[in-house]
Amino acid sequence: MEESVSDVESTPLNPRKADSLKHNIDEPDLEEFRAKNEEEMRAHYVGTGSVEEFLDGLLPYRPRTNKRPPLPDNPFATLKEADSWVEAKVVDKFNEALKTHSLCPKLAFRRSQHRPHPKNTDETGQKIDGGFFRLSEAPDDGRPHWELQLVQAEFKGRKDKDKYDPFADGETPLFEPIAEVIEPSAETRTEVRGQIITYAEQVFAMQHRTFVFMLLVMGRRFRLIRWDRSGAIVTRAVDYYESPGPLCEFLWRISHVKPVALGLDPSATRLTPNSVEFETMTNIAKDTSRDLPYHAPRIIPPDYKLPEGYWFKYVREMFAESISNPEWLRYRLEVVCNGEIRSFLVGRPCFRARALAGRGTRGYVAYDVKGDRFVWLKDCWRASYDLLEKEGDILQRIRNECGADVSVPTVVCHGDVPLQATLTADWWEHKHPLSPDDGRPLPPSGPPPRRSSRITVPMKRKIPDDENEESNDEPAPNFRPDCPLRHHEHYRLVVEQVCMPLKNFLNGKQLVSITSDCVLTHGQVFEKLNILHRDISDSNILIHPKVIEGDGGLLIVWKGILADWEISKPVSTDVRIIARQPERTGTWHFLSINLINNTWKLVTVADELESLIYVLIYYAVRYLRSSLVSREDVARFLDDTYDAYSIQRGELFCGERKVRMVTNGTLSVYNARNASYDPIVFNSPMDKLINPILKGFRARYNVMQAQSLPTRRPPLATVRMANKVNSHKWIKGYLELCYGDSGWSGLQDKAGDRVPSGWESNRKPIPTRFGGPRS
Template structure:
């Protein structure tokens, strides 16, 4: 969330635009006297007393008539529901759902509320307002770096994140009370809009207005997603889900095996592991079940889901959630992805890309998900970036003598957020005379997001479930082969190759011995796919950032974020996935297990900051670009020692690393002005311009002799904490 906060200014502007209210008969009665009269000395009180007295006034003055405020500062949820054991001070709930057990109930909160004391002034205020009359607030001012203030900022971020995780929200309002001051915050997937700190004892109207509005507006105006209907236990939909979760009669075995001639999967059945994943998503009763809508080709499709099987970390960004979902219309279990895609012109939706892949005349060796349906969720887009653009008008468009931005912000109903037309989403090739799209603000550091859902037929298994080293290589081979065909036939590069996007799925295939059920590697999440860049093309950055698979991104792209992605970078990402999973799950010469964890931390979780720019970690860069060998530093011996698996994996990784080192040698030579022929490794580097050589190397390794019992389980100790630098949530500077 760093540098993702936008100053709202006064609360009146915040409420007028973000929480519009047409009272009609629900006119707020005038205050005959200051309702917060008893809070005059609140700046001198400890936090518990601030909470206690504030809550008394809420109830006595009936400031929020239709909602109930419930406290929850002393009792967290179970570790199964919330492993971080977060305890917010309280929140506003519907009267019919107000909890009585003292827990936060993130799944029910409408408006979370946090309290802090002001006995030490602004020590616990996570934000700062800057100088009086200041128009453009510098990020460093809005985000004070004092430790106590950073801690509170992180605390309220985690609270908003929990609400997002357990509910389907388009945005979240939060009330922050500090002594006798308050701030209003509106969180969405772009960032947060924050008001000035207001003394509600001196000026009670803004806070009273906010409390009255949240009480009477429809819940959609508080960010509740109307296309996600909560399923209550005992309802017909819940009974349907429960019946499916325990119905073993429709299970199919999924182990590799030979099948009878002309065998077909029975209608209305699914592989056992898929049903088990669905059942697991319903086990925790604290996590609500939902009926989700997807609008596609003029129809509405409904899907029943429980707890997400995958939940992306972090509040700002795509916020991707993955579900094993029950397809109501077709009586089957499918995979539903709920995400906030980047919303810019010319950015193709993932479902449209999948449809192209599904319809392309490619061989049976291509393994990508089969589209069921997809579509943007109507009228649900972020607006924090819009607010930033309003607060930071382009100077050439306004009178230089003005000292303030336009008085009226872009009017966006809090119930219907309409994304503005955006420019090109990423670095796209442009001609010499072509000007950037005027609707795109390249100076805006925040991204515009649109809520989006896509459903595919295959429910895949995580890569970590591979059974042996040979299968791991086979899965990587399948994904490389798929990538090769898509690049050759459709001219697309995936550009987001990571372990989370390489999965496994059982397929029926005809082989020399007849029909067999075999596991194949599937390359998923094609939303970042983009046409192959012409050689020496000129590019212009067209969005503030893009998510990147940091752990598995090529060293070249990490160190040179302005470069376009080429085939060799994609192949290197596949190599990093192969190395990571071989080290983590296979028997090797690394002992003990904590040395495995340290190696992975140093190689894939670390980075170097130089002159303000983020660069590839030393260990990763050394392995792929400097040494061209898979080695482990041994302090006692003061030297690098080769990591070996005593399997065909050794020769495979060694061959691949030699070619990637050659590629970096050639690039370094070119930067120094040394002719390519002088490097002596040009032919090795040339292998990586296409997929063929690496595909052949993987294929040869698969056909070698393997110990099929070489997988020893997860070698990273349970509860291991990375001691290195935290991995950035996005690839800094990468477009």
């Protein structure tokens, strides 16, 4: 397939995402995680003209029934000298003012700056200064209790002026109502931004929230922040001693509005220990009577009778583990599909994305109340643009076109959560309107978009009159190329298969088989629907055990499933095609070299197949016995090949070792003693698989390099070899030959995880100034 160039339909603008750090061999510490989150949130802040504008647009309430009583004096009089105090004293005096003047009468403020949660609850060990809680739930143990916080509060001293203020205030000179949020580049102020981002992210992780309010107090000044999956809306810094009214109004309102107005998701009902559904979850988690006790591939004994309504034991155990920690609360989640509301009971997510801005994907083993079974529930904030399909619709279309045996998840139900969408991008667009005639900036007209009484309703965006109309060649009517923020809608997808992660494969032969299943599926979808997945990674290649009818009775077989088709799209070679959203995601570690180094190129079949082979190599090296005897050598190879990067001309590019692996066409490791590269040998049929495929990709890159030089023409044999890596059939053929090789017989080649626990890399984290998009 001919590769086309487009500067709008691109690979990830910044493929080194915060969430992708979890793939690193050297697990990132909190400091690196915060720095990466801060980087990804740059230019994702929208300023407000005043606190009043913020409150009226984002925290409306009924002043007639909940009118704030007048205060006879300044409730913050005791904080007059707060700019000269240390942070702890500011918190003490602020807390005293809250209590003395009953500024927030229906909520309780609790401090938590000294004691984190244990690692099994919060692996990051973070400690926010305080938060506001319901009176009946206010904790007294000095911990943050992210699962219960309604509104967050962070304090900073101001003895060093604005050193700890993460933002600065500016104005667009022509239009007074627009307040620009400036992100100072000073190291300390940048660090504070990273800190408060991860505080908000932790609440999103442990609760079901549509947005989160945060009160940021710096000496005698305060800011209000509203976080959602698009970004954050931030007020100017206000001196609450000189002007106590705005802060008092905020505190009064958060105390008198309904929980939904504070960002609690009404479609997620928290279950109390005395509720029937809570007890149901406890009983189901303990019920072994329906367990199919083994799930490894095998023949089921003829005399064994499958339990009625059986499930695999590992699935029930995953569910039991998800409800074992009481600090991760249990919920009933609603999914609206075809006019029906389905209920699913969940505990702690088995998977969650580790970033604030973006889809915020969480995956649960859920109990299907109606179906009386375990299912997989995916909760995310999908990109909301006219030309984007919902993942459930994509999966159903794949099954309809490719047949019931195609290895993708089977949809139970799916749908957008009614009236739940991010609001920050709408505020940005309202404050930066364009002239319909020439696209030049205009002053904002009218008040900014407001929340409904139920939840975050965005400004209306055009939806095509005919949903079946082919419009991929037309610009998305609701896409503003100049807007750095994405619109998101809350979305839930429920599928039948509760799969195992790829690392659970039993041996090398099975790893080849699972990869082969996914290559076959990828090829079927491409041939039938002309769709590419565009997010190939190990997280999306799963193992699905299932019971089938064989010649001699029932069998348990393992199939590879290619999941997460959310950002898939039809292939186009039209360079005029317009991006359907501002950016898309991907996983740095498994992206093709082509897509990492050329962010303006379209994704091709060859790029996707290259990613699949990188996953195979990664898991073979990490879990199979090989000539890499030392576990440290395994870790170094994976770190150098998958985690590393290079910086050229101030830009971020693919690491040198990954490039060398492909350009040499061999799987090898650097030998520092001899300053040479030694082949990695598995002493199994795997040795006949990896190197021939790498040579095919070597030919592809040789052709691409030759084509970039007008005076060079690649040899015809090389061109023919390069064309093969665009073919699913060619890759599948090698995988099938390898799988059928007699050399696997009796071979027990899986050695467990060969990366030492706690291994640390000598490689420095990516400098954040290199993390942004390349022009």
